[in-house]
Amino acid sequence: MCGIMGYVGPRPASPIILQGLKRLEYRGYDSAGVAVADDGVIEMRKAAGKLERLADLLDESAPSGRLGIGHTRWATHGAPTDENAHPHADPEQAFAIVHNGIIENFFELKAELTAAGRTFASETDTEVLVHLIADEYDGDLAEAVRRAVGRATGAYALVAMTVHEPDTLVAVRMISPLVIGFGDGETFLASGIPALLDHTREVLVMEDGEMVTITPGEVRMEKLDGTPVERESFEVDWDVEQAEKGGYPHFMLKEIFEQPRVIADSLLGRLDGTDVTLEDVTWDEEFERSLEKIWITACGTAFHAGLAGKEMFEGLLRVPTEAVYAHELRYRDPIVGPNSMTLAISQSGETADTLAGARLLHERGSRLVAITNVVGSALTHYSDDVVYTRAGLEISVASTKAYTAMLIAQYLLALRIGQSRGVLDTAMAMDVARALEALPGQVESLLKREEGIDEMARYLGAQLAEKDDIYFIGRGLDYAVATEGSLKLKEISYLHSEAMPAGELKHGTLALITEGTPVIVVNTQQHVYDKTVSALQEVKARGASVIAVAYDDDTEIEHYTDHVLRIPRTMDLLSPALSIVPLQLLAYHVADTRGLEIDQPRNLAKSVTVE
Numbered sequence: 258m259c260g261i262m263g264y265v266g267p268r269p270a271s272p273i274i275l276q277g278l279k280r281l282e283y284r285g286y287d288s289a290g291v292a293v294a295d296d297g298v299i300e301m302r303k304a305a306g307k308l309e310r311l312a313d314l315l316d317e318s319a320p321s322g323r324l325g326i327g328h329t330r331w332a333t334h335g336a337p338t339d340e341n342a343h344p345h346a347d348p349e350q351a352f353a354i355v356h357n358g359i360i361e362n363f364f365e366l367k368a369e370l371t372a373a374g375r376t377f378a379s380e381t382d383t384e385v386l387v388h389l390i391a392d393e394y395d396g397d398l399a400e401a402v403r404r405a406v407g408r409a410t411g412a413y414a415l416v417a418m419t420v421h422e423p424d425t426l427v428a429v430r431m432i433s434p435l436v437i438g439f440g441d442g443e444t445f446l447a448s449g450i451p452a453l454l455d456h457t458r459e460v461l462v463m464e465d466g467e468m469v470t471i472t473p474g475e476v477r478m479e480k481l482d483g484t485p486v487e488r489e490s491f492e493v494d495w496d497v498e499q500a501e502k503g504g505y506p507h508f509m510l511k512e513i514f515e516q517p518r519v520i521a522d523s524l525l526g527r528l529d530g531t532d533v534t535l536e537d538v539t540w541d542e543e544f545e546r547s548l549e550k551i552w553i554t555a556c557g558t559a560f561h562a563g564l565a566g567k568e569m570f571e572g573l574l575r576v577p578t579e580a581v582y583a584h585e586l587r588y589r590d591p592i593v594g595p596n597s598m599t600l601a602i603s604q605s606g607e608t609a610d611t612l613a614g615a616r617l618l619h620e621r622g623s624r625l626v627a628i629t630n631v632v633g634s635a636l637t638h639y640s641d642d643v644v645y646t647r648a649g650l651e652i653s654v655a656s657t658k659a660y661t662a663m664l665i666a667q668y669l670l671a672l673r674i675g676q677s678r679g680v681l682d683t684a685m686a687m688d689v690a691r692a693l694e695a696l697p698g699q700v701e702s703l704l705k706r707e708e709g710i711d712e713m714a715r716y717l718g719a720q721l722a723e724k725d726d727i728y729f730i731g732r733g734l735d736y737a738v739a740t741e742g743s744l745k746l747k748e749i750s751y752l753h754s755e756a757m758p759a760g761e762l763k764h765g766t767l768a769l770i771t772e773g774t775p776v777i778v779v780n781t782q783q784h785v786y787d788k789t790v791s792a793l794q795e796v797k798a799r800g801a802s803v804i805a806v807a808y809d810d811d812t813e814i815e816h817y818t819d820h821v822l823r824i825p826r827t828m829d830l831l832s833p834a835l836s837i838v839p840l841q842l843l844a845y846h847v848a849d850t851r852g853l854e855i856d857q858p859r860n861l862a863k864s865v866t867v868e
């Protein structure tokens with residue numbers, strides 16, 4: 258998730274673009290840049306790091322042209338360096354583009370362009386697009402962009418410019434957002450409305466497959482197939498802060514609702530039938546076949562994603578898998594045998610404990626694989642391989658979309674390794690692949706469904722907000738989800754909650770269950786369904802008030818529970834990606850009812866870089 262900005266008008270472009278990028282920093286901030294058409298050349302300024310670095314560069318010398326593009330980056334391909342920062346230009350610097358999204362067939366395109374003699378200055382997928390546009394150009398930028406994107410697949414919003422047409426910007430939207438702002442004799446393009454609000458409130462949101470050509474006197478919209486598009490602009494009445502949150506009251510809620518997109522992005526270009534391609538994974542099939550042990554190490558939410566991974570890897574791959582809190586691991590003396598792999602999971606890639614735990618296993622000979630959301634983060638520096646989670650910038654301290662993306666990364670690994678090891682036959686691999694592909698739509702429908710999972714969570718959240726102690730139970734993968742549901746609740750609502758395997762209740766915690774004690778049960782795993790129901794009956798008999806998370810077509814669960822949060826049916830293996838959603842919403846609404854500071858809970862930080 259990156260932020261892009263474009264300007265055509267009578268004023269110097271650089272300060273307007275910089276101001277817009279500042280408003281888009283919530284979308285990513287690991288590097289930034291601008292390109293401005295200035296006296297027959299394209300002048301670029303780019304800098305890794307926060308936007309202030311670009312601001313300093315522009316303070317020293319800003320190009321003075323009146324048409325330009327800018328970008329604030331959240332890296333997906335290539336580390337956050339000056340070279341990988343956008344805009345990207347062709348070697349002659351005759352064309353420049355900014356891009357938000359992922360070019361799915363970037364490997365093939367890059368190979369093709371390299372074979373044709375093109376050289377690349379960055380590791381980004383974006384750079385292939387600017388080469389394609391340069392290749393296709395024969396005097397009409399819009400036509401060149403149209404033909405270039407016709408060769409690319411994936412999700413993108415891009416804005417292109419060329420020295421040959423120094424008063425023209427061409428932009429295309431395919432899945433990633435793009436908005437046009439209409440000012441007085443000037444036109445703006447941006448990834449989000451916040452970037453426009455300092456200049457105009459008249460906006461038009463582009464739709465997938467649309468293209469716009471902007472010159473000083475004209476804004477021409479059309480579909481990629483050339484059909485003209487006529488759509489009215491509208492007036493925005495949000496303030497900047499509301500706009501940054503996309504109209505949601507908190508980033509946490511916005512990020513929960515982003516999960517369908519995050520899952521889709523995480524799968525983009527990686528799953529083809531049952532074939533799994535992971536860009537930064539370099540091991541060969543022999544390594545997968547000879548794998549004897551998987552270690553998983555992480556903290557907090559990332560650890561809970563790893564707990565689900567442990568269940569899934571053992572179940573699917575039949576490889577012994579151990580999930581260990583990194584802060585425990587680092588002071589243990591782990592026995593690391595041959596042929597092991599360590600999955601170090603961390604949204605930030607900077608968590609001190611995770612780095613230390615991962616290093617220890619690496620030093621003892623385990624192949625280190627980072628699963629992280631931050632390209633070029635510390636963890637990636639000494640990992641042998643990386644699987645990036647593509648969740649985009651996560652602002653809320655309470656992690657939601659990054660958790661889901663961590664699950665998807667592990668599913669992809671399991672699907673790939675399972676096939677190499679021959680433990681997943683074609684039919685089973687196909688079932689998993691199809692179920693994965695269905696997930697974005699299922700999460701979307703869960704969040705949108707008419708009866709309203711969010712409404713239900715709000716209603717139940719208001720009741721739970723009155724309680725002191727809340728218990729979460731489940732078995733197997735459902736237990737893994739229960740741990741995350743419980744953490745979400747406690748970290749933002751400040752209520753005591755704990756999660757335990759459903760079978761553990763009777764060994765002590767049952768003593769705490771009295772009339773009205775809330776117990777939240779996740780019950781999606783068919784092989785232990787009845788066992789979990791027995792645990793429910795035990796708590797019900799002691800007066801507990803039970804909320805279940807269960808499949809839509811589960812008609813039995815309501816006999817043992819007070820309320821049911823329904824999720825679409827999927828393979829049991831994949832249910833965590835769905836069952837976590839109502840629990841995230843529940844936690845959110847409990848905290849909201851209690852009037853708490855949801856995005857920045859007390860005593861917590863987004864990434865814990867000290868021991």
Ligand code: M6R
Nearest residue numbers: 557558559603604605608655656
């Ligand atoms: O950046 P990391 O994934 O390594 O962070 C690990 C934990 O600090 C983090 O997941 C924390 O538990 C979250 N605030 C939970 O919402």
